[in-house]
Amino acid sequence: MLRVEGLDVQYGRIRAVRDVSLEVSQGEIVGLLGPNGAGKTSTLGAVSGRLPVAGGRVLLEGEQLDGRPAEEIVRRGVSLVPEGRHVFATLTVAENLAIGATVRKDRAQVAEDIERQLERFSVLRRYYRSNAGKLSGGEQQQLVIARALLSRPRLLLLDEPSLGLSPLLVDLVFETIEQLRAEGLTILLVEQNASRTVEVADRCYVLRGGELVAHAPRGDLSPEELGDIYLGAGER
Amino acid sequence: MTTSTRPWLRAGVLAAVLCALVALATLLGTLGGPRLDRATGIALIMLIVVVGLKIFVGDSGIFSFGHVAFMGVGAYTTAIVMMAPAQRAFQLPELPGFLADLELSAFEAALLSGVVAAVFALLVSLPLMRLSGLTASLATVALLITCHSVLQNADRFTRGSGGLILIVEPPALLTLLVCACVTIVAALAFRQSRIGLRLAASREDEVAARAIGVRVWWERGIAFVVSAFVLGVAGSLFVRYVGSINPDSFFLSLTFTAIAMLVVGGLTSVSGAVIGTIVVSVALEVLRVIESGVTIGGLEIPSRSGLASVGLALVLLGVLLLRPAGITGGRELSELVPRRSRRAEQRPAEPDARTGPPPVPVGAVEE
Numbered sequence: 001m002l003r004v005e006g007l008d009v010q011y012g013r014i015r016a017v018r019d020v021s022l023e024v025s026q027g028e029i030v031g032l033l034g035p036n037g038a039g040k041t042s043t044l045g046a047v048s049g050r051l052p053v054a055g056g057r058v059l060l061e062g063e064q065l066d067g068r069p070a071e072e073i074v075r076r077g078v079s080l081v082p083e084g085r086h087v088f089a090t091l092t093v094a095e096n097l098a099i100g101a102t103v104r105k106d107r108a109q110v111a112e113d114i115e116r117q118l119e120r121f122s123v124l125r126r127y128y129r130s131n132a133g134k135l136s137g138g139e140q141q142q143l144v145i146a147r148a149l150l151s152r153p154r155l156l157l158l159d160e161p162s163l164g165l166s167p168l169l170v171d172l173v174f175e176t177i178e179q180l181r182a183e184g185l186t187i188l189l190v191e192q193n194a195s196r197t198v199e200v201a202d203r204c205y206v207l208r209g210g211e212l213v214a215h216a217p218r219g220d221l222s223p224e225e226l227g228d229i230y231l232g233a234g235e236r
Numbered sequence: 237m238t239t240s241t242r243p244w245l246r247a248g249v250l251a252a253v254l255c256a257l258v259a260l261a262t263l264l265g266t267l268g269g270p271r272l273d274r275a276t277g278i279a280l281i282m283l284i285v286v287v288g289l290k291i292f293v294g295d296s297g298i299f300s301f302g303h304v305a306f307m308g309v310g311a312y313t314t315a316i317v318m319m320a321p322a323q324r325a326f327q328l329p330e331l332p333g334f335l336a337d338l339e340l341s342a343f344e345a346a347l348l349s350g351v352v353a354a355v356f357a358l359l360v361s362l363p364l365m366r367l368s369g370l371t372a373s374l375a376t377v378a379l380l381i382t383c384h385s386v387l388q389n390a391d392r393f394t395r396g397s398g399g400l401i402l403i404v405e406p407p408a409l410l411t412l413l414v415c416a417c418v419t420i421v422a423a424l425a426f427r428q429s430r431i432g433l434r435l436a437a438s439r440e441d442e443v444a445a446r447a448i449g450v451r452v453w454w455e456r457g458i459a460f461v462v463s464a465f466v467l468g469v470a471g472s473l474f475v476r477y478v479g480s481i482n483p484d485s486f487f488l489s490l491t492f493t494a495i496a497m498l499v500v501g502g503l504t505s506v507s508g509a510v511i512g513t514i515v516v517s518v519a520l521e522v523l524r525v526i527e528s529g530v531t532i533g534g535l536e537i538p539s540r541s542g543l544a545s546v547g548l549a550l551v552l553l554g555v556l557l558l559r560p561a562g563i564t565g566g567r568e569l570s571e572l573v574p575r576r577s578r579r580a581e582q583r584p585a586e587p588d589a590r591t592g593p594p595p596v597p598v599g600a601v602e603e
Contacts, residue, residue: 048447050443050446050447069451070446070447070449071446071449071450071451074447074448074449075449079447079448080447081447082443082444082447086441086443086444086447087441087444088436088437088440088441088444088445089440089441090440090504090566091433091436091437091440094243095243095433095436096437098433099433099434099437099445099448099450100448102430102433102434102448102449102450103448103449144444147448148447148448151448151449
């Protein structure tokens with residue numbers, strides 16, 4: 001579904017991502033792991049159109065995404081849940097959800113889909129008319145995932161969805177990711193929580209210093225090997 | 237009732253309440269004689285200006301200092317197209333032929349003024365809406381100064397700094413009230429629309445808004461053009477009401493007053509725009525009375541020129557110190573009234589010392 005070929009991302013003269021190639025197939029969960037500054041978020045930024053592609057190509061089912069603005073990429077079926085939650089704080093939960101669906105043309109289905117997300121994330125129903133800024137961190141994370149899902153993406157990009165959450169809420173986030181896979185959604189997951197990611201992902205790519213240093217299917221990466229990769233001791 | 241119809245119902249109720257509030261204020265304004273009648277008329281026009289300004293500033297989060305220029309464009313358009321041919325030949329002898337023979341009705345002139353202002357805003361928005369934050373605000377200052385200079389120097393169309401006189405039947409207070417109410421309804425409808433929602437999202441968090449497909453420059457551009465239309469119509473009503481205009485009528489003083497009204501009420505809500513306009517208009521009128529010299533309970537306050545402006549600045553400072561987000565806190569009246577009871581219902585109860593904490597529902601875990 002998604003093919004990234006020889007991706008380069010630059011911030012001025014600093015190259016944050018070098019020659020990264022990866023693939024995500026239909027219905028897969030693919031993890032993108034690596035320590036801080038590895039280039040994970042920059043890779044997602046380039047795929048989602050938030051950052052310009054300095055080199056290489058990004059293709060979604062053969063269609064070129066690089067060079068297109070972020071909003072058009074969303075319309076083509078790629079939704080990003082950015083790191084740090086980013087709810088629209090002074091708008092209500094209801095408005096946050098409604099905005100997520102405004103890119104869609106099938107408006108008749110929106111109310112039904114909002115209802116489905118409220119069933120999935122029951123806490124959002126309770127605070128439906130409250131301002132999103134009043135929700136706790138975990139509730140906000142559920143809201144931004146629900147909001148992204150309301151655009152009916154073909155590919156969901158999740159950037160550090162468990163960052164800063166308590167262990168109980170991390171469980172909830174990963175349960176949700178499993179549930180979305182069961183529904184057939186394709187997910188590219190950027191995480192620092194490597195042990196949880198290798199459990200849930202079909203395949204994982206590991207980045208370090210902006211370069212791809214490992215690629216392995218589920219079960220091929222042990223926690224020890226991951227530790228080595230993070231620390232720079234081993235490469236595959 | 238579905239989740240999608242309820243916001244529109246709430247907006248409808250809010251519109252009715254705000255229109256009733258404006259009608260009541262207008263009624264009170266008519267009880268004090270001709271001087272107060274005139275102040276009420278100006279206040280109603282300012283209400284249209286401030287609500288129009290809110291459509292862009294409140295929902296986009298970009299402070300515009302240039303919107304009064306659109307009011308000026310609307311006012312000059314109406315002055316030119318409504319003027320009697322004899323007056324036109326006297327005031328604007330060099331006007332191009334196709335304009336020299338025009339004599340439109342008040343409604344046609346108002347509509348044309350709105351359209352001309354909107355088209356002008358569309359042209360300006362092409363470069364301007366690519367900018368954000370302070371840069372965009374500074375660009376609107378440039379717009380205001382440029383328009384002022386053009387109005388001063390385009391003698392052929394504006395008669396320069398001498399200005400234009402328009403002798404027509406001024407709009408009745410009822411007409412102004414209806415126009416103000418239509419503007420309130422339009423602003424609330426815009427906020428509830430897909431474009432309004434998306435624009436508010438971009439105001440809150442531009443990164444997240446783009447990540448869910450909001451074309452920020454596009455939504456801002458639409459709001460800019462819509463609010464320019466409203467200000468163009470306000471300009472049309474203004475010139476008919478006051479009868480004479482010059483480039484200074486649409487410069488710093490009016491800009492400051494309109495922004496003060498919006499800030500005092502609360503930038504991000506139509507309720508704020510309405511309440512801010514009423515409060516500042518009343519304060520200005522009281523200050524003008526004091527400025528011209530009064531005796532209160534034996535205490536004689538001599539005439540002091542400029543007192544009204546200083547007083548307005550003090551009102552603004554006071555509100556900013558006590559309520560930085562304005563009287564309404566940037567919220568609509570409908571959000572302010574039932575909020576407490578709703579929160580009490582929705583938030584989990586505080587832990588009780590005797591019974592311990594309440595059971596935590598799945599998915600509602602606090603960090």
